[in-house]
Each structure stands twice: as C-alpha cells, then as structure tokens.
Amino acid sequence: MEFMKNGKRIDDRLPNELRPIKFEVGPLERADGSCYVEHGGNKIIAAVYGPRAVHPRHLQEANRAIIRYRYNMASFSVEERRRPGPDRRSIEISKVSREAIDPVIIKEFYPRSTIDIFVEILQADAGTRSAGINAASVALADAGVPMRGLISSCAVGKVDDTVVLDLVKEEDNYGQADMPVAMDVRTGEVTLLQMDGHLTLDEFEQALELGKIGCASIAEMQREALIQKYRGEEDE
Amino acid sequence: MNDVIAEIRRDYIYGLAKRSERADGRALDEYRPIQVEVGLIGKAEGSARVKIGNTQVLVGVKVQPGEPFPDAPDTGVIITNVELVPLASPSFEPGPPDENAIELARVVDRGVRESGAIDLSQLTLPDGKVWLIFIDVHVLDHDGNLMDAAALGALAALVNAKKPCERYGYGPDAPLPIKESPIAVTAVDLDGEIMLDPSLDEETIASSRITVISGLQGALAGMQKSGTGTLSVEEIARIVKLASSKAMQIRDDLFGGSTDG
Amino acid sequence: MKKQEKLDKTIVVPGDLLSEDATKAAEGTYVENEKVYSLIYGLADEREKVRVIPLSGKYLPAIGDVVIGMVSDISFSNWKVDINSPYEALMHISEDPRRIESSEMAKIMGVGDLAIFKVVDVDPSMKIELAPREGQLRVLRSGRIVEVSYTKVPRVIGRAGSMISLLKSKLDVNIFVGKNGRIWINGKAEDEDLAVEVIKRIEQEAHTSGLTDRITKLLEEEKHGVHEKR
Numbered sequence: 104m105e106f107m108k109n110g111k112r113i114d115d116r117l118p119n120e121l122r123p124i125k126f127e128v129g130p131l132e133r134a135d136g137s138c139y140v141e142h143g144g145n146k147i148i149a150a151v152y153g154p155r156a157v158h159p160r161h162l163q164e165a166n167r168a169i170i171r172y173r174y175n176m177a178s179f180s181v182e183e184r185r186r187p188g189p190d191r192r193s194i195e196i197s198k199v200s201r202e203a204i205d206p207v208i209i210k211e212f213y214p215r216s217t218i219d220i221f222v223e224i225l226q227a228d229a230g231t232r233s234a235g236i237n238a239a240s241v242a243l244a245d246a247g248v249p250m251r252g253l254i255s256s257c258a259v260g261k262v263d264d265t266v267v268l269d270l271v272k273e274e275d276n277y278g279q280a281d282m283p284v285a286m287d288v289r290t291g292e293v294t295l296l297q298m299d300g301h302l303t304l305d306e307f308e309q310a311l312e313l314g315k316i317g318c319a320s321i322a323e324m325q326r327e328a329l330i331q332k333y334r335g336e337e338d339e
Numbered sequence: 340m341n342d343v344i345a346e347i348r349r350d351y352i353y354g355l356a357k358r359s360e361r362a363d364g365r366a367l368d369e370y371r372p373i374q375v376e377v378g379l380i381g382k383a384e385g386s387a388r389v390k391i392g393n394t395q396v397l398v399g400v401k402v403q404p405g406e407p408f409p410d411a412p413d414t415g416v417i418i419t420n421v422e423l424v425p426l427a428s429p430s431f432e433p434g435p436p437d438e439n440a441i442e443l444a445r446v447v448d449r450g451v452r453e454s455g456a457i458d459l460s461q462l463t464l465p466d467g468k469v470w471l472i473f474i475d476v477h478v479l480d481h482d483g484n485l486m487d488a489a490a491l492g493a494l495a496a497l498v499n500a501k502k503p504c505e506r507y508g509y510g511p512d513a514p515l516p517i518k519e520s521p522i523a524v525t526a527v528d529l530d531g532e533i534m535l536d537p538s539l540d541e542e543t544i545a546s547s548r549i550t551v552i553s554g555l556q557g558a559l560a561g562m563q564k565s566g567t568g569t570l571s572v573e574e575i576a577r578i579v580k581l582a583s584s585k586a587m588q589i590r591d592d593l594f595g596g597s598t599d600g
Numbered sequence: 601m602k603k604q605e606k607l608d609k610t611i612v613v614p615g616d617l618l619s620e621d622a623t624k625a626a627e628g629t630y631v632e633n634e635k636v637y638s639l640i641y642g643l644a645d646e647r648e649k650v651r652v653i654p655l656s657g658k659y660l661p662a663i664g665d666v667v668i669g670m671v672s673d674i675s676f677s678n679w680k681v682d683i684n685s686p687y688e689a690l691m692h693i694s695e696d697p698r699r700i701e702s703s704e705m706a707k708i709m710g711v712g713d714l715a716i717f718k719v720v721d722v723d724p725s726m727k728i729e730l731a732p733r734e735g736q737l738r739v740l741r742s743g744r745i746v747e748v749s750y751t752k753v754p755r756v757i758g759r760a761g762s763m764i765s766l767l768k769s770k771l772d773v774n775i776f777v778g779k780n781g782r783i784w785i786n787g788k789a790e791d792e793d794l795a796v797e798v799i800k801r802i803e804q805e806a807h808t809s810g811l812t813d814r815i816t817k818l819l820e821e822e823k824h825g826v827h828e829k830r
Contacts, residue, residue, distance in 0.1 A: 131480045132393040133428050136656065146380065148479065150426035154658055154686040165725055173433055175424065178475040179383035179399020187422055187475070188435060207614070209630075209639065212660075214726055216686040221426035223477065225397060226380045244613055244641040247657025247751070251630065251639070252615025289615045289637075329641055330611045333655065333807060343682070345670050346712040347745055 104277055106262035112274070118267045121257065121317055126238070126328035129245050136246025138328075140238040143271060144228030149238035151246040153218035162217070167210035169217045172201035174235055176224040196232045203236050203256065203285040203295035209249040218248060229275040230258045233283050236295065241325050245332075253325050254294055256285035257317035259310040261302060266309045268317045280306075284314040288322040291315070342430065344543055352544055356532040363538060368581060370536040375491065375593055377499040385500020385515075389492040391536060393482035398474065398492035400500040402515070404464055404507055405471040415462025415469045419448035421476040421489060428481035446523075446563045447476065447490050450552035454521035454560035457497065461516040464509060470502055472515070483539035486550050486563075490523035491589075498594075521560045522590050524582035525550040528570060533578055535585055549575070551582035555590075559583070609643035609653070609807070618650045628652030643807055655807065659685045659750035659780045661728050665719040668745065668782035669730065671712065674705050681717065681730055684747065684780045689728035691717065696737050714740045716776060716784075743774075743786030746796050748803040750781035755806040756799060763802065763812060770819040771795050794822055 106113055116122070122143030131137035134150035141147075157163040174197045178185050189197075200222070208218065220243065222235040233256035240253045260270040262278040275281055280300030286293045302310060352362055359367055371392030380386035385400035407414060421444040425431045436444065451457065451474070462470040474496065476489045501512045527537040527545035534541060542548060546568025552561035559579070564570065570578075612618065618629060619636040626649035629636050638644065642652040661667065661683060669681035669689060678690040693700045700708060709715060715737055721729040732738070748756065756777055757764050767775060773787030773795050785795045798815060805811050 131395070131426070132482055133480055134426055135658075137426070144381070148426065152425075152429055155429070156686060156688065173425065175433075177397070177399060177422070177477045178420065178473065179380055179386065179401050179477075182382060184401035184403060184473045184475075187420060189433075213658075213686060214724070216726075219425070221424065223424055223426060223479075225477070226382050228382075245656065247640060247642075247654050249628075249639040250614040251632075251637070253613060287615065326613050326616075329613050333611050343670065343672050343712055345714055345745060346710075347714055347740055347743065349712065350741075351744055 104273065106274060106278065107265050112262070112267060112271070114271050118265055119313060119316065121269045121320060122271065124321065124324055126241060126324060128241055128328050128332040134242070134246075136242040136244070136248070138238040138241035138245060140234050140241075142230065142234040142237070143269070144226060145224070145231055145234045146226040147222060147224050147231065147234050147238050149220065149222045149235060149242040151218065151220050151239070151242045151248065153246070153248070154213040154216035155219070157215065157217040163215045166214050168208070168213040170201055170205045170208060170210065170220070171217055172197050172204070172220045172222070172239070174200055174222045174224070174232065176227060176231075180224045180227045196235075199295055199297060200232055200236050200239070204239060204243070204254050206292070206294050207251040207254060207287055208243070209251070212249055218243070229270050229272040230283070233257050233285065236285050237321055237325060241328060244329055252287040252289045253322060254285050255288050255318040255322040255325060256283065256295060257314060257321060258283040259314045259317065261300065261306060261310070266306055266313055268313050280310075282310055282314070284311065284318065286315065286318050288315075288319050342543070344540060348540065349544055352540060353530055356529040356534070359532065361534060361538075362540065367533065368535045368585060370585075370589070371538070373491070373589065373593065375495050377495055383496075384503055385496040385498070387492045387495035387499055389488045389495065391484055391488045391491075392538070393480055394484055394488050395478075395480040396485065396488045396492045397477045397479055398489070398496040399477065400493075400496040401473040401475070402500060402502050403471050403473075404468045404509075407469040412467070413460060413463050413469075415457070415459040416471045417448065417452060417457065417459070417474065418471065419444045419451070419474040419476070419493070421447070421478065423478050423481075423485075427478045431481070442563070442565065443485060443489055444476070446486060446550060446552075446561060447474070447493050449561040450490050450521040450523055451493060451497070454519040454552065454554045456494070456517060456519040456521055458516040458518050472497075472500075481539070483537050483542045484525055486525050487523045487536065490521070490552065491593075494521060519554045519560075520590055520594065521552045521554050522586035523550050523552045523561075524585045524589070526578045526582060528568060528574065533574065533581065535581065549578055551579055551586075553583045553586045557583050557587065609645055611642075612638040612644045612652055613641050614638055616644075618644055618646070618652070624648070624650045626651035628654060654751045656749055657751060659683070660726075661685055661687070661689070661719045661722055661780070663719055663722055665779040666733055667717055667719065667780040668714055668740075668776070668778035668784055669717045669780075670714045671709055673711065677702050677705075679705065679709060683717075683728070683730075684750070684782060685728075687726045687728055689717075689719070689730045691730040691732075691737075695720070695729075695731040698736055709737055709739055714745060714782075714784075716740070716778070740784055740786075743784055744792050744796060746783045746785065746799050748781045748783065748799060750779065752803045752806045753777055753779060753781055755811070756783065756802050758812065763815070766812065766816060766819070767795060767798060770823060794819070
C-alpha cells in the first residue's frame, strides 16, 4: 500500500498535520468532571469521580490519593462488534494511561482517597489511547483536581520511510512504526512513551520532536476548551 | 453513601406528591425534555443518542452475518446488552453486568422481540447464515429512568440502521425490516400517586416501578414491575392505560406517527 | 441573541504561568524555579498575592467550619456523617451535652437525618470529628436542602453577607449556608421555591460581575410581578 504521494498522506494531510480535533468540557451531569473529544473519527468521553472514598478500603493509601484509570471500548466502537468488558489490550492501555497522568496530580492533598478516571471509546479510529488521555486531562481539570499541568498526547509513526504525526487507521495497521507519546508540554517531561515497529535512532529523534510539536498544539486546544466553557458567550 | 436520601428530601417529595406536584415542577404524567439524535456513530450500522432530561444513553446497533440458532435456522438473531459504565453514575462499578444491567437489557430486548418490531424471518442470507443484530446500550449519564431512555434509543438506532449488505457481497445496503414501534413508559408509585418518567430521586424513593411497552396500535408488548413495593390491580390498570396513551404521544412527537426515523 | 457576561477575573488552567515573583504565591498555586504557576482550573486573582479561586472540586473540612451533615450510619457510639466531602465525619455521643445511651442514638438522629455541625478536629489522615453547632443536636425536620459546589459558598453569602441579607430581606425564609455547600432553607413554601431558584442561579453565574443587581431584579420581578405557578 502506498502511504505517501506527492508529499501528502492517504487522507490528504501533510506529515506534520494533526487530524481535526474538537473538545467539549463538562457534558455529563453526574460525574465530577467530564470531557468529550472528537479526534479524526474517534469519539471518546472521559469522566472523573473524585477525590472520593476508596472501596474496598484496603486499597487506600494513608498519605495520598490513589489514581485509577479505566479505558473501555464500547461494543459498537469498532467495525466488528466487540464483546463488552476489558481485554488484555484495554488493561495495558489503562495502566500506561494512568501512569501518563499520575505524575502531575498532587495526590498528597487527598490522603485515603481515590481519583477515578473513566474513558469510554464510543467510536475508534486509531490513536484512541492518546485522545483518551487528552480528554482525561481536561476532565480532571473540570473536576477541580490539582495538577502541575495538563498532559497532552499524540501518536507519531513512520509510513513509507517518512516520519508522520497522528496516524490514521491504515497508517497504524500497515505502517512501519507507531509511537504514542504523552507529556506535560510546559516542562517537556514525557510521561507516556510506547513504540511498536522499526525506527532508526535518527528517525526516533525526529519522531519525538514531531510528537512534542503535536502535543503542544493539543495542549493549546485543551486550554482553549476549558477557557471557553466559562467565557459565558452562550444564551442561558 | 450515594444511596441514602436525606429524610428531609424524602418528606419534601412525598409532600409534593400528595398535592399532585413534583420537585421539578412537572405534571404527574409529564416527561422531561426528550432529545433523540441518530447516526452519530458511523462505525456502527445504526446508532442513536437519547436524552431524557439529563439522563443520557448511547445505543449502537451492529449488524453482521452469522450463524443462526440451531433450532431456528431461518430466523435472524437479536442480542441485547446494557453496559452501566462507571462514568455514568457514582454508584456504578466496573465489572460484568449486574442484575440491574441485565434486567434493563432483557426488558429492552423483550420490547423489541415481542412487539415484532423486527421481522426476524426476513433476515436470512443465501449461504445458510442470518443477520445478527447486536443492540448495545451504553449508559452515559444516569439521572433516572434509564429504562425508557434505553428502549427509545434501541428503537431509534434500529430504525437508523442499515444492513451492510455491500460489505459482505449480498447486494446493496438496505434498512432493517422494521414492522412495529415499541415505546416504553415507566411509572413509579409514590404513596399512591403515580408519576411517569421518574427523576433520580423519585426513582430512589419509590417502592415500586413499572414499565409498560406498547406498540403502534396501543397493544402491549412487554411489562416489568421492579422494586419491592406492591401495587393493587386497580393501580396497575390505571398505569397501563396512562402509559399506553403516553407512548402514543411520545411516538407522535418524535417520529411523527410512523417510524420513518 | 448572544449575551456576553463580563468576567471580572482571568480563567486559568493547571500549569499556567501567573507570576515571576515567587513571594506572591498563595492558594491554588505552586512555585517552580522561582515562578508561580496555577495548580487548578479557576479564576486568577492578582493583588499583593496571586491566588487561584477554584471553579469546582471537593470540600475539605477545616477546624471551625460549620457544615450541614447527613447521618449515613450509626456505629457503636458514633454517628457517621456525610458532609459532602471525600471524607466521612464522625460525631461521638459524648459531644452532645445530654447523656445519650448508644441504644438511643437512632431516636435522636437516624440515617437520613440532617443537622448543623461544627468541625472540631481534622487530623493529618483526614479523620474528621464533629460536634453540634451549639448546644444539643437538633435535627432539621422541615424546609429544603439545596446543594451547591462549596466553591460558590462565598458568592451565596456575598461580601460581608450582602447576598444572603438580600435574600432574607426579600423572602420569608430562614437560610443557613454550610461551608460544605449544603444550604438549608425554611419558611413559606413559595418563598422556599424562589430561594432555591435564586441560589441555583447564583451558583451558575458566580464568576460574573453585576450578579447582585441581577438577583435583586429577579427577586423584585418574582415577588411583585405575576408569579406563574408551573
């Protein structure tokens, strides 16, 4: 399959272009914080409950909050209907996603409690874990959870020997490398890094640079969405 | 802790009920604003998002070829599932469907199946396979009356759905053979007062809840009483009449009298 | 018609740079490399100190706070009280001046009952102890409870109590605002309804300016105009 033609990708994007992204803050009533994101064909909703009491109690930590993250795909989110419930992939994604966001949360403010993050993939179109992390960060802010900064995430990869940003499904499935990355854009600290495929050291450095740029753009969008929520330019 | 309702709140709601009033100012037989949006999940063959007040559910219908049940080789298959995902309510926990999720799924399924909403005999395929229809209800926000929202979402998603014939080489895509329009109406009994479309508090306080599913002609396709309270025969008869006419009204408002979604 | 409400402060998100002067750091901020950053999603308030006022979040009790709590359970000699916080609070029977037997506890205050408490102790592990606000425990039996985010309580009370005084002057109700965002309203039924409506409105528009004027206007209209029964 040919991925690059005249410098453009199969969906007509340039190598360093993100797909269209839209954030909506606080769409849910019951959750303490929530965020809905559309990223390319991805439709994802994240919600935060907490800090709240931990059940079962033996999981609690005396000096700080625990963070729990559950990434879950709806049965209808993919082409072939998926049996509900966690599979090994969802469990791994939940773990690395939690570890991507945990570093910026000031857990010490809330001993013996839990901050629960739930991410539901309503429609999947490659890059769900990154989009989920982006939505989760915004949901945490919406819930009033104290953090050093927002975490932003995107996936970089390689197709037809070209390093590209924000892989679309075919690029993800049939390309040469896939590398999701997450960071606190302000400090440049990387909190999630996974790689699958083949990259030379040079290509890796290029990919990481491209990832930083992608995350920076996303951080701007996350920030803007949160600010818009309270701008009050809407009819009551 | 989420399940304990303040006595003062309980008293307030009962006090209002005695005067035929409700906390949010609705009439006893009035629904919160209902919004239905279809086709939002392109990957699913059919989808619908239903909001009743703040309650929100997303239903995806997946249609795929598969093996029929051995005892019904010429009949399509419907499989209904409800996920009470933890993001929808502080009281939902991760894990396999609990009794509430299963009850919701089975009642929605009954409504679709017993009303004959889908003509299952028209779902056969040339190679001995049949169309499998998966109705997956994903609850997003629980503010009372998940049942009606789920049932409505299922119907709207089925009407929106297309059989993906082209993808599998069975000719052009076509809608599902929809023959009926089952609408669920849920009522609660608060100290003798019957209210439709219970809010979260009303549902938590009420001792019984009853769902009535009726079709285009008002015929009943399903019923379910939930909760540990009791109802008299007269109360049930009253509820069934009320629910049946309410279902007509809801159907008219949303589908204009037919189900050409 | 779009209505633009004037925000009197700047909205910030976690990680936003607020000041290059570390000595100005106050609540809702943190210092890194001599600079002050926002810790939360909120409104930045810059005067001699820089602080960020939260727009959301959970109530954390402090000693001296007066709150409205609901009994969630009764154990041997403690009432377990939900104060709308990640932490459950306890009130020991000895905190009530009467001599109460363990067996009588449910009669004095049962599950689902509410009362006004003061927070007498909070330890580092967030173990919270309560006592009745004053004198004996008194269950709130009539009236309504409204819950708002604890972050909006200052707005409901108003500068020097101006907002709450406004409500009490125009409405025939008693209002008690708990620091934990629970508010008790008790009085004439229609006025209770109006009070609830006004408080919810204050919660929604807390961060805008001109709110007191709008609320005054709303109260005048509702009280003297045609008050439509829904």
